[in-house]
Amino acid sequence: MLQAKDLIKRYDKTLAVSSISFSVKKGEIFGLLGPNGAGKSTTINIITGLIRKDGGKVTIDGLDLDRELTQCKHKLGIVPQDLAIYNDLTAEQNVRFFGSLYGLRGKQLEESARETLKLVGLYDHRRQRAKTFSGGMKRRLNIACGLVHKPQLLILDEPTVGIDPQSRNHILESILELNRQGMTVLYTTHYMEEAQQLCQRIAIMDSGQIVAQGSLAQLKALVQEHWYITMSLQGTVPLEKLRLVSGVEQIDIRENSYRFTLKDKKNQLRDLLDLLIHDQVEITDMAISEPDLEDIFLTLTGKRLRD
Numbered sequence: 535m536l537q538a539k540d541l542i543k544r545y546d547k548t549l550a551v552s553s554i555s556f557s558v559k560k561g562e563i564f565g566l567l568g569p570n571g572a573g574k575s576t577t578i579n580i581i582t583g584l585i586r587k588d589g590g591k592v593t594i595d596g597l598d599l600d601r602e603l604t605q606c607k608h609k610l611g612i613v614p615q616d617l618a619i620y621n622d623l624t625a626e627q628n629v630r631f632f633g634s635l636y637g638l639r640g641k642q643l644e645e646s647a648r649e650t651l652k653l654v655g656l657y658d659h660r661r662q663r664a665k666t667f668s669g670g671m672k673r674r675l676n677i678a679c680g681l682v683h684k685p686q687l688l689i690l691d692e693p694t695v696g697i698d699p700q701s702r703n704h705i706l707e708s709i710l711e712l713n714r715q716g717m718t719v720l721y722t723t724h725y726m727e728e729a730q731q732l733c734q735r736i737a738i739m740d741s742g743q744i745v746a747q748g749s750l751a752q753l754k755a756l757v758q759e760h761w762y763i764t765m766s767l768q769g770t771v772p773l774e775k776l777r778l779v780s781g782v783e784q785i786d787i788r789e790n791s792y793r794f795t796l797k798d799k800k801n802q803l804r805d806l807l808d809l810l811i812h813d814q815v816e817i818t819d820m821a822i823s824e825p826d827l828e829d830i831f832l833t834l835t836g837k838r839l840r841d
Contacts, residue, residue: 535560535595535687535718536581542589543576550576552742553590558687558720563713565733566722567827569837573742574722575615578691581720582612595686608636611685613677615692621665625656625675628664629682636683643682650678653711655704670701677705681712688712689720694728706731726827736827740835750827757825757833763794763803765810766819772809779805784832790818795833 536558543551551573558564566574579585581592583603592599594606619628629647638646651657654674659667664675673693680688690709694702709732713719723729729736730750737747746756760783767790776785776794781802784795796802810817831837 536564536720537593538577538581538590539592540590541577541580541587541592543573543580543585544588550742551580551587554739554742554744555590556737556744556747558718559735560718561713561716562734563709563719563721563732565729565736566720566739567724567726567729567736567831568739569724572724572739574739575691576742577739578689578720578722582610582689583607608683609686611680611683611688613680613688613690613693615695617672617676619664619672619675619679622663624661624663625651625667625678626660628675629678632679633682638683646682646684650682653681654678654708668698668701670697670704673697673701674705674708677708685717687718687720691722692724693721694723694725726831730827738827738831738834740831740837745834746830753827753830754825757830760795760797760825760829760833762823762825762829763796763806764819764821764823765792765794765817766790767792767810768816768818769814771815772813775809775813776806779809782806784836786832793829795829 538557539555540553541551541555542553554577566577568574576585580587583599583606595609597606599606620631623631626647629650630643633643633646648657651660654677656671656674656678659671664672667675677690677693694705706728709719709721721732735747735749736753737744739745746753771792773785776782779802781797782794783797786793794806
């Protein structure tokens with residue numbers, strides 16, 4: 535459905551997107567994952583024709599974006615990170631307006647608007663002005679406006695930023711339902727748990743580059759020589775000494791929780807415990823776990839996903 539090859543975008547001397555390539559298959563949810571500033575939104579703006587790329591090629595359902603821009607845009611549904619709705623219009627008026635931009639008229643527009651508002655859970659609020667909506671409801675209306683013309687490829691750029699858990703869950707369920715109906719989805723986020731829940735394949739971006747891509751199982755295979763230990767520690771933790779233990783690659787600290795990334799050393803855990811006991815640090819909890827996307831990103835880049 536989508537092929538992006540060797541995309542490049544510069545802003546003055548800054549290389550925002552550095553020769554990245556990926557493809558999205560028909561009928562899948564593909565995740566573009568990375569921290570803020572990684573280049574996700576710039577990549578989306580290139581694919582949707584909103585900004586000019588400095589190099590590379592994009593095809594959508596076999597159509598060349600540069601040569602057949604209008605035809606490509608009709609295949610796309612775009613839900614931008616910044617809300618693109620009119621606050622003084624009702625929910626129904628917003629959806630009908632955006633549907634009309636894609637050539638929907640009369641009964642077809644009416645039926646599509648009704649179906650879309652039901653899907654995002656706003657049909658009962660269809661006659662309310664958007665300015666009266668909560669942040670989560672506005673996000674759902676934003677999605678409805680991108681869906682009304684029944685696109686083949688739905689592009690969602692950080693659609694759950696700054697909303698309540700109930701609205702987030704509703705949005706995620708709506709995306710899964712659309713995918714079950716056959717829609718292809720390109721989903722950008724910096725929330726690892728959303729990508730794990732939704733996406734069949736994932737590309738991880740950092741500093742304008744794709745550092746890894748594949749299914750979750752394939753991404754885990756990239757760090758198969760590593761193992762991950764989480765400890766809850768009380769007392770003065772000798773961080774500098776812990777970092778010097780052979781095989782300790784990363785220590786990620788979240789309040790009193792310490793996440794250790796260790797590489798292929800049999801005695802690492804014993805060495806860590808010996809050091810902590812020697813320094814009279816109390817271990818209140820400890821667990822060894824499979825890597826998640828946060829671990830994979832941290833291992834590959836040395837940074838937390840939400841830095």
